Amino acid sequence: NRDRPTCIPQAVLEAQAIAAAKEKKKLERDLENENGGAGVYSASLKKHYLLANDEWKEDILPEILDGHNVADFLDPDILERCEELEREEGLRLEEEAAQDAFMVDGHDELTEEQREILGKIRKKKAMFIQEHRMKKSTAESRPIVPRKHDKDRKFTTKRLGRQLTSMGVDPTAAVNRLRSQSRGRKRERSLSRADGDAMDVDGQHSDKKLRTRSRSRSKSRPIEEVVPGEGLRDTAQKKKAIKKSRDSVKNRNKEARRGEADRVIPTLKPKHLFSGKRGIGKTSRR
Template sequence: VRNGKNIYDFVDPDIESKLAALEEEEEKLEAEGYYDSDESVEDAEEANIRMKADLIREKQQLIRNASKMRKSLKNRALIPRSAKARKLSEMQSHLESIGFDAASASTRVQGQTQSQTQSRGRGLTRSDMEIADAMDIDGSGDDRNATRQELLQRAKSRARSQAPANRLVDGITDMKSRSKADKMAKLAQIKMNRMARQGEADRHTTASLPKHLFSGKRGMGKTQ
């Protein structure tokens, strides 16, 4: 007896045999793979879900980065679209996407680029550019031998004789594009018609609660 307790109550005479049996059973379970976790084995469906989740997180991060870039450039001067340099391949792909033949335009751009690289003298003036445009439009051999005054006169007369372009069909190559453009125009017009706007620049706002309609007495009593 120690500290008021019988030590014999805490002693098991068969503890060694029981411990040996437990160790043997433990080794047997480990050999059979009983303790192998099922979570470590990932099937194909879980792998696919994990891959899609990673792609979604990456896409969200790209969107956040683009938004931060737009906000950071809010108070800075941007290069206008007309002043940005574009590649010839981009111009060709854009013209082909809207149904135009880009061969003549690309040939003209390449010719202008070669002439600019070969020129070492003064820059082209406005009159020289008008002459070059007139020669490019005609494309005949007689214009190459014509004088400067004749080319200027011919360019001015051609500008006066040209009829104004119809902007409703400008840039539309087939009936499918025409119907699509009409549908988009009607959809854009719905909001202005619903709000009774006179045009795109109409910003007039009326009173939400006109006083002459919501104050005063009526036959059945006061309004307020």
């Protein structure tokens, strides 16, 4: 029998030597065992802080009182700053008093005509403020009335033209646009009225016209087109939703069962439950 001793490669021996030379990292369990064990040792959370200087980790934090940092209110020059603020406040009050005195003296120097104009201006300003407050107080309860229901005729093209002219804007384009829109609406109403008359004269012809119009309208917007506000992402998702809705009612429609859109007349007091005498054993069922 030949001796076959273990052969460890040199690279492995070098790696083992390097690993043995390294210091083993102390874990929290090791620190706990060194400092009194469980229940005595309290792990420090500050040593994991990411600060510019590691020496700051164990610094004592400033005290907090009523949500405020006390250190922010400590100022050695607080008395001097208070005196500066008092001086500034005194100067500001003096300036305001001088300005008020100038205003009062200025009113005495006004002529009779200027005083009358000043009174009108103040009166109009007070009226504007009062009107604004009334609008603001009743804004939530006041209904929004469309301009087409404007009975007082406050919103007219003439008034629009005057306002734009006073602002220095040429009102021709805006007035022409409004008039063209109103003409278009009148033309639509006249066409619909003419269609109604034709329907009375020739019902079959008008039915064909209505069918072709509805068909053209349906062609203009396919059912798969996503309308804003439907909550669908794209056409594919809408197609999938339509298919699911149709599949869900297919079996019910085949069996002619009652659906969610059918009228329901409930029997509030069924006859078999509310007629006859109750026997000894019928209390639970009647």
